[in-house]
Amino acid sequence: MKTDLDALTLKELKTLQSQVAKKIEGYEERKKREALTALEEQAKTLGYSLTELVGASAARKRKPAQPKYANPANKSETWTGRGRKPRWVEAALKSGKTMEDLAI
Numbered sequence: 546m547k548t549d550l551d552a553l554t555l556k557e558l559k560t561l562q563s564q565v566a567k568k569i570e571g572y573e574e575r576k577k578r579e580a581l582t583a584l585e586e587q588a589k590t591l592g593y594s595l596t597e598l599v600g601a602s603a604a605r606k607r608k609p610a611q612p613k614y615a616n617p618a619n620k621s622e623t624w625t626g627r628g629r630k631p632r633w634v635e636a637a638l639k640s641g642k643t644m645e646d647l648a649i
Contacts, residue, residue, distance in 0.1 A: 548561075581595075609625075610625040610626075610627055611625065612624060612625055612649060613625055613626040613648060613649060614626060614634065614644065614647040614648055614649060615647065615649050616631075616633040616634075616637070616647070617637065617642075617646070617647065618633070619633075623649070624647075634647065
């Protein structure tokens with residue numbers, strides 16, 4: 546199947562792009578399911594469940610960290626203390642405040 550892409554309109558190209566992206570995503574999901582099924586069958590033949598081998602923690606998602614600091618000027622702006630410091634934290638520190646002053 547050969548398509549003359551030069552003959553398509555922009556709308557047709559965007560529609561084609563969307564369809565291709567959906568097909569790729571479906572293909573990847575199908576391959577992941579097949580791999581997972583194969584791994585589960587292999588674990589079963591060895592007398593284990595896949596969860597026993599990889600641990601239950603691998604299947605759980607971490608819950609978001611709780612905020613530890615809040616902007617004194619706007620309490621809706623918070624920071625967990627992880628990652629890069631927000632601009633309001635940097636500004637507060639430059640103005641002489643301490644991290645303890647910003648703690649919730």
